[in-house]
Amino acid sequence: MKKFEKLTSAVVPLSIENIDTDQIIPARFLKATTREGFGDNLFRDWRFDSNNEPKPEFVLNNNAYKGKILVAGKNFGCGSSREHAAWAIQDYGFDVVISSFFADIFKGNALNNGLLPVQVSDGFLADIFNEVAKDPQTQLTVDLETQQVTIDATGKSESFEINPYKKSCLLNGYDDIDFILNQKDLIETYEENRPFKY
């Protein structure tokens, strides 16, 4: 898995709430059997019209906004469990998603791929959107070690939560399978002694 330590980057603002994984990557693009290439269809129906022409009003088609941090409204990633959503965001070039609330499954999927979900307060999220509206080049710094996200221009900063185990996975590039595979004996012991065997 990809490591994550610290990132300073401009951001792409998407101030819409309840962005579901069908918007992130529509079901008709889930037919690939590898993890690569989903970035081409990230936000497909918001990004392109029915003739596959880019919609100029959509933020990913606006050259003013470039960066490795996606900032979105609350309840980001709700709906389908498709991990393709996390793959698509990462494949497009984002390393961090910031929102004031994440859906559970999306958050887990992101963490399992080294895409860092950063949950901030509603107020701090509004601050980010305001700063980016004033200056599209606004840079943020996300530091996983110290669990801080900072708006560089104003110095305004907020800390974010992350499970300590997941944090160490990201910092070191380990995944859950490496961790559990080392406990196979315990699993077999459990299977023999469990309270009720199906």
Added chain:
Amino acid sequence: MSKTLVEKIWDAHVVKRQEGFPDILYIDTHLIHEVTSPQAFDGLRKRGIPVFRPKQTVATADHNVPTLDQHLPIKEELSRYQVDMLTKNCKEFGVELYGLGHPYQGIVHVIGPELGITLPGKTMVCGDSHTSTHGAFGAIAFGIGTSQVEQVFATQCLLLSKPKTMKIEVNGELKKGVGAKDIILYIISKISAAGGTGYFVEFAGSAIQSLSMEARMTVCNMSIEMGARGGLIAPDETTFEYIKGREFAPKSEEWDKALAYWKTLYSDNNALFDAVLTYNAEDIEPMITYGTNPGMGIGITENIPATTAQPKSEQISYQKALDYMGFADNEPLIGKPVDYVFIGSCTNSRIEDLRAVATFVKDKRKADHVEVWIVPGSKQVEAQAKAEGIDKVFEAAGFQLREPGCSACLGMNEDKIPAGKYCVSTSNRNFEGRQGPNARTLLASPLTAAAAAVTGKITDVRELI
């Protein structure tokens, strides 16, 4: 110590609990399908490891499959490749597959229960968010991502933090024309599409207890639509009665042993939930959604809420949803024209759903301009419908009975609703483009959907029964 049902099942499956780490949770049953498994199988190949417990893994092809001419090769190349890949992977890794053509094939959340694979007290996962359906049996069942599918393949375990618990009680008697789908759409409309996030929900109360197993599945199925990790209902006589005699259910002495254990699966009287919500069944009328998330639902006779009634920060998203749907503030939905009716999906494609629709449409006919697709949840449901003559009722009504699959719930196959068209759908999501690019979805119960099919417009089904 008093425990909730979720805690009882969870604790019985903890392989290892360590301070500062998520629990290692043992998974009894892993259901897989063609869309979210290929990358996980690939992961095993890269690591050079097998599926650890292939006998606890069951596969079917559902998301991608056509619902017409299933005996012919799949026309669409990418879909065919994905389904073929599932066949190849299952063979290579020794996993049982109920693929196209198999009498047990169907939507993964329909076949688990009907085959007696879904049982009380189990932990069950699938790379699909509607895995919560199986919670209707008093199982901990939830959707996972593909990395976790690989994790379960490799170890039959998941690393997970214990979820918070919420109890949602619905008490009283449901009114005429109101069913399980209305209950769950009502709850989600009250607590929003994110209101259950972080929780595992136990549904309880007299209105829930009075539901059949299939109706309970409809309720638990949509737990994810309020953001919940999963939903479940304590098993009771209704549950045991449903399971007994099914293909893979425990038999003879095993049954007695299982039953004794299952009877211990309930939340203790004074068990503490992190949140408790209570609703009255009498307050629920037939429900329908007007927006682009399942929380945007109203009683069928209500008007669309005004944008200004929404919290300030949500007004832009709310307006965007209404624009997408072609609706305006304060409008009634009743009388709005409908183009398509889809009765199917893991929410409402079981035999009881088809029976309810058939009973309603007997001696009626669909409106001329409406296209009606009935997609049974499984080959077994399809066979049962035919055995009962339900297919003839549908034919006479102008409803098209198709073959099993996820179909127009997510439009991965060719069953798509055209841009701009309105579809009353018994599925679970009304997201933008869910049923096809720019398609407009209104979620409702099978009865409300059938009423729209007959009148050609949004209709209060209570006026027709």
